[in-house]
Amino acid sequence: MTAVATPSPTATPRQRNGLIGFNLLTGIVLGVAGWWIAYLLGGLIHGASIKAFSETGQNDIQILLGYAGGVLGFLAGLGFANYPIRRVLGHPPEIPTHEIDEPGLAKYFRISTDHKIISKQYFVGIAIFFFVGGLNAMLIRTELLSPTTHVFGANQYLTIVGMHGAMMLGMMTSGMIGPFANYLVPLMIGSRRMAFPRIEALTFWLLMAAGVVLVSTIFFGGFQTGWTGYEPLSDQGTAGYDAYLGFFTLVSISMSLLGLNLAATIVTMRAPGMTWSRLPIFVWSVLATSMLMVLAAPMLTATLLMGAMDRTADTGFFLPGVGGSAFLWENLFWVFGHPEVYVLAIPGFGIVLELLPVFARKPLWGYRLAVAGMMGVALFSFFVWQHHLFVSGINADLRPFYMLSTEIISLPTGFTFLCVLGTLWRGRIRMTVPMLFCLGWAFNFLFGGISGVFNSDVPSDVTTHGSFFVMAHFHYTIMGGLVFSLFAAIYYWGPKMTGYQFNERLGKIQFWAMFISFNSTFGPLFAVGFLGMPRRVVTYPSGLTGLNVWVSISAFVLGLSLLFFLWILVKAVVFDRIPAEDNPWHSKSIEWQLPTPIPAYDFNTIPTFSGDPYPYGEPVPAAMGGEMPATAGAM
Amino acid sequence: MNTADHTPHFRRVALLWLIATAILTPIVIFVFGPGLPPGNGSAQAAGQVTDNTVLLALSVPVAMAVLVTLGYEIWAFRERDLTGPVLDGPAITGNSSVQMWWLIITTSLVLFLAGFGSVRLLEDGSGGGQGPSPLVNPAGYKHALQVQVLAQQWNFTYRYPGYGGVETPMLELPANTLVEFHVTSLDVVHSFWAYQLGVKADANPGVDNIAYVNTTHPTLINIHCAELCGVWHGYMFQTGKVVSKADFASWIQGAQKTYAPAAKNLTPYSKTYFPSPLGRGA
């Protein structure tokens, strides 16, 4: 017997089929109970003893304790407390066994430690909150149909703006790697599981709790700070801002644990033969992203705790009158915030570079360059944060340095583009739906990158900073980059994950609808920003009405194109149910060599890897190609 | 195409790129360039137009290099019959000279951009907020017209320390004058954005954020708050004016008279203000 029970397919699945037991229902029940207990306890704290409360008549400790109690109750109800309690009592560590594939949906509503089930939980869970965030975007565009307020009050409007931003930047950090890294990394490196399957499950349920906490802000008056939560405005915030604090604290914890888990898995659990130079490029991108998450996210946790203490414990980190500084928040937030945007972007690079060889039927061009590019972006992203603060008055003398470091990031990003172009060169390009989304990524991200140069150039940024230009810029990189590559991944691996074929023709229609409406939405916003419209305003000069109406209508079409995808998914999985082939794309990577759906234990035997990671292509005759000689292995 | 394909793809792409760039770059410079923001309301604003034009002109060859190649690849290397057998392309895994040239070209572009931006910034400060001790002091800054911009939820007011610290609810500036803005806030972070002047400077509580601008000719100025500052942020806008020196002189005299009763109750002029409490609920 060993201390660490290695997973074995013969292990009996725990009998947890009833409604009573550790599942989502008990989680919710204990979560509500935990909220009320902690909330009532918090109410006992005397308002008079804390200056902040007597000034505002608002007991933030009560709300924050309520959130903490609710989340702890929720996790305990799901069963996350069982193992720690056993460990405290001295039971040896054990690696959880996967449930043997049991039919039915019950397995999705409780803790699972099978990376494939967790990835599907992530997919659906994040889709729900992506829908909420998207709905917020639609509401924003509805309000901006006219230059004055007509649908929402100013407070409501700002809450919607803040929820949209926080939802998208908080939840979507895991939007790509939640579903796809959890699913693919253990398959691609042959480990069959993540290093810490229980923590893998925890990151998902923490994120769900976070989403609920954020939405709960509407019961407490909303928050007016946007997703950046600048101080000392936040400190004025009503109890609704406590939801923001709770949300991002949970997200940051979930992010660091997810990154830790993925990085530890990739570093230590590669199957025999899976050397660093054979690692699929997507796994490299996950590794780069994980490093950012492990290091940057804790900084956000600390910053949020400081903000919470200002509201509950009379400290003054961010209050200029009592020795604090608004600059402190801006610095700390962006030290986290800039790596964060690359947490969003880098997995997209990985997906596109992973898919192109399959559809160009060629090896990945410039493998080492691509790896260097993603690692370079990850590294440099820690040294550019003050480009968000060019006109803030912080360290103005350092602006030339931050201008340089920001523009240097475009070099490793450019590597990715070169690898895209090189991989397509002389290929036999198969225009499938995932391929269309990859090309859409290249188009959108190109304009996202180029517009970023305007923001990085200080003289130009004086006008564009804080305007709709910036907003258009980062939507081109995140919506046009991350979300397009996400759809490429969904159409590509979807059949493997669900076991059903997606309709190719409808997929193409969806791509074109989404691609055109996306560009028609965000392209004009560059002009809107150039013409002087600040971000996050509920009114604008009437001269900009035409452009704004155009943008709003395009945005509604964009929203419809996303709903259309939902229909494609439902049609494939619920109505048509045409079983997917094992390898419809003729891919050569390992997950496609497995049967669809993939068995609970992935592989019976740990695979041994050998040869090239992208073994496509016919051997190149030495005589061929005057203009593009093949130099395999030279970078 | 099979591996024995000798079509000069690379030369074709290069030619297409050259044509596209040669057509589009002049259009961008001469047609779009003059219309780029923020116009010529000040020397700094005009400088920003130059920067925007240069950046836009440089982004044409870069964008075209990617788009033309991508478009050509889609056109030339596309498998038109997806029903037949799946055939592979040539197993090219890289090309060290292409990679080297890419690196050289993009690096020089980046270094040029950073150098260009820094030189432009150091010329006249570009109208951006430079904090309490500016790195860039334009010529004659010691005699600049000082204007303090006071941001508070949800309005801007202005103090003219050279005119007894009078505080006015609207901004007027003389033409052909170097103006030294001192932007600060009484509560949360705001951002003073005077669009036509090409000025943007965050207003932070307790911080004196200095921005220089050389006004040129009389014009109206759209002023917005450009940093989310609470519920009525969207309503924090004004119209200011640049007027002739004579008009300014008579306006400021009038303002001193009009606001004299209010001026008695003002706190003495200071670079920063700490109204108390500047903590919660302030």
Next chain:
Amino acid sequence: MDATHETFQEEPREWAARSLTAAAKMWCGSLAFFFAAFVFAYFYLKALDLNHGWTIGKHVSPSGGLGVAILAAYLLSGLLMYLAARRPSDEISMGVAAIVLALLGVGLQFLEYAFLGFGPASGGYASVFFGWTATYALGGLWGLYWMETSVAALWRARRNGFAQADPGMLRNGMMACSICWTFFVAIGTIMFVVLYLV
């Protein structure tokens, strides 16, 4: 591929151990960045000293005595945990001592708050002092949990004569725990230097 018991190959034994050690080292990176936020806050607010608010009131400095006692408790705890992970002969007694000392460190921290003479509202320094020491104490509680599970597993396994547990695996757990705990104590030392001496 049929998942039958006959053909199922178990994963290499060293994976679990190696991944725990690797994660422990990465966790140190997370800890470093977490507390770096407080280091930054300290020097940033001190340098700015907006509105002369770095210290508000007369006696905004903690008495050294309790600070030294807290630091000593953590340092000794870290040392004992370090030794416990490396000396299998008396790992349990040393581990227990490390836990008791860590508990003492956390307890003394809360005692210090009661006798501090200034409150969190006493300016920038006081904010950083309370923020940093309180989150550090929270981290100490987390460390206590980890040390307790590691030592308890060893204790129970030894009582059963290692009938169900692999001693190598458990010692690896102790080692991972000691990596993080000693790193945490090192951060505490920096905290002491910054908050009490600088």
